Amino acid sequence: MRVLGIDTATSSASVALIEDGRLLAEEILPRTDSKNRDGGRFSASHAEVILPLIQSVLKTAAVPLSDVSGLAVSIGPGSFTGLRIGLSTVKGIAYGWGIPVVGVSTLLANAARVTDFEGLICSFLDARKKQVYAALFRRCGENFARVSEDSVHDPAEVVDLVRKFKNGAPCLFIGDGTITYQKLLLESFESGVNLREGDTSPSVAAALARLSDGQCRTSNLKALASLTPVYLRASEAEVKQKNWS
Numbered sequence: 001m002r003v004l005g006i007d008t009a010t011s012s013a014s015v016a017l018i019e020d021g022r023l024l025a026e027e028i029l030p031r032t033d034s035k036n037r038d039g040g041r042f043s044a045s046h047a048e049v050i051l052p053l054i055q056s057v058l059k060t061a062a063v064p065l066s067d068v069s070g071l072a073v074s075i076g077p078g079s080f081t082g083l084r085i086g087l088s089t090v091k092g093i094a095y096g097w098g099i100p101v102v103g104v105s106t107l108l109a110n111a112a113r114v115t116d117f118e119g120l121i122c123s124f125l126d127a128r129k130k131q132v133y134a135a136l137f138r139r140c141g142e143n144f145a146r147v148s149e150d151s152v153h154d155p156a157e158v159v160d161l162v163r164k165f166k167n168g169a170p171c172l173f174i175g176d177g178t179i180t181y182q183k184l185l186l187e188s189f190e191s192g193v194n195l196r197e198g199d200t201s202p203s204v205a206a207a208l209a210r211l212s213d214g215q216c217r218t219s220n221l222k223a224l225a226s227l228t229p230v231y232l233r234a235s236e237a238e239v240k241q242k243n244w245s
Contacts, residue, residue, distance in 0.1 A: 002063060003070045003216050005209030006054065008046040008086035009078025009106045010125065011176045014203035015053040017061045017068070018210055025060035027053040028203050047085050054089075065097055070216025072208040075103035076230035077133040077150060078125065083229040091224060100219035102212035103227045107135040107150045109208045110175055113201040114139065117194070119170035120147070122162055124177035127152055132177045133232065134158045136165055152232045155181045159188045166192070174198050 002024070005016045013029040029049050058065060073090040076083050087103075094101045111123040118139055125133040132155050136147035147165055155177070162171060170192045173185055178195040185195060198204075 001069045001213055001217065002067060003072055003209040003213055004054070004057070004068050005072040005109075005203075005205035005207070005212070006050070006086055006090055007074040007106070007109070007204040007208060008050055008082040008089075009074040009076055010082075010110065010204055011079075012198075012203070013046045013050060013053065013082070014205035015050070015057045016203050016206035016209055017057050017063060018206065018213065021210060021213065023202070023206055024063065025057045026203055026206055027056050027060075028205075029053065046079075046082050050085060050089050054093075065093070065099075068097075068099055070212060070219065071099050071101045072205075072212035072216070073101060073103055073227075074106040074109055074204060074208055075227065076106055077127070077152065077232040078106045080229070080231060083231070087227065087229060091227070094221060094224055098221065100216055100221060101224055101227060102215040102219050104208050104211050105135070105150055105230070106204070107133060108137070108146070109204045109211060110198065111135065111137040112144060112207040112211055113198060113204065114172060114174055114196075115202075117170070117172050119172065120162065120166055122158065122171065122173045124158065124173045124175040124181075126175070126177040126180045127233075130154065131233075132158055132181070134161070134177075136161065138165075150230070150232065155184055156188075159184065162189075168192070170194070172196065174201065 016026040017024045107123040121137045172194040174196045
């Protein structure tokens with residue numbers, strides 16, 4: 001089973017090819033200036049590189065697209081424009097080649113990248129506007145379980161949520177939110193907290209592919225039309241429209 005994972009929802013776009021759980025090839029776009037993630041360099045660079053990244057991964061693995069068994073794509077939360085880029089790219093490939101697609105929570109895939117830590121894992125992505133996308137998970141050996149649902153919060157609210165579930169256990173925050181809110185996180189916990197941007201972990205795309213292996217075996221193209229982005233909050237255009245109405 002070969003699954004191609006594609007992520008454009010986070011600050012580092014990535015593509016990875018997994019075969020029966022084993023990484024065959026991976027490409028990651030270095031994180032760029034992310035000051036304007038929903039219309040600036042962030043989304044523009046993702047749109048420019050996603051197809052070349054896919055081509056590079058397939059070439060490195062010496063696997064033609066016709067031999068890919070399934071596609072896994074991050075469906076959010078994340079950059080609004082990035083999510084649309086990823087989904088439109090994946091849907092084009094799926095319809096063109098008849099490949100089933102599985103949509104996976106960006107926060108779940110981001111947390112699943114962590115395989116060398118046991119304890120509470122907070123998937124922590126900068127949502128801009130002084131908010132973060134966050135969800136809690138717990139890893140114990142091979143057991144990886146969700147603790148809280150995907151949500152958008154003020155960073156301080158996520159700190160309170162972590163305190164509620166930490167119970168003295170070690171905790172790891174992973175995602176680009178750890179850069180923006182590093183000072184808050186370090187000051188909020190005296191000990192037992194680790195921060196990772198994620199650059200030293202496997203890509204989000206690789207995690208997407210691994211998480212989707214079983215679902216790709218049973219998925220079909222009929223469900224593709226209903227696959228939509230998960231934004232968690234209204235876009236800036238929707239907010240402006242509401243204010244004017």
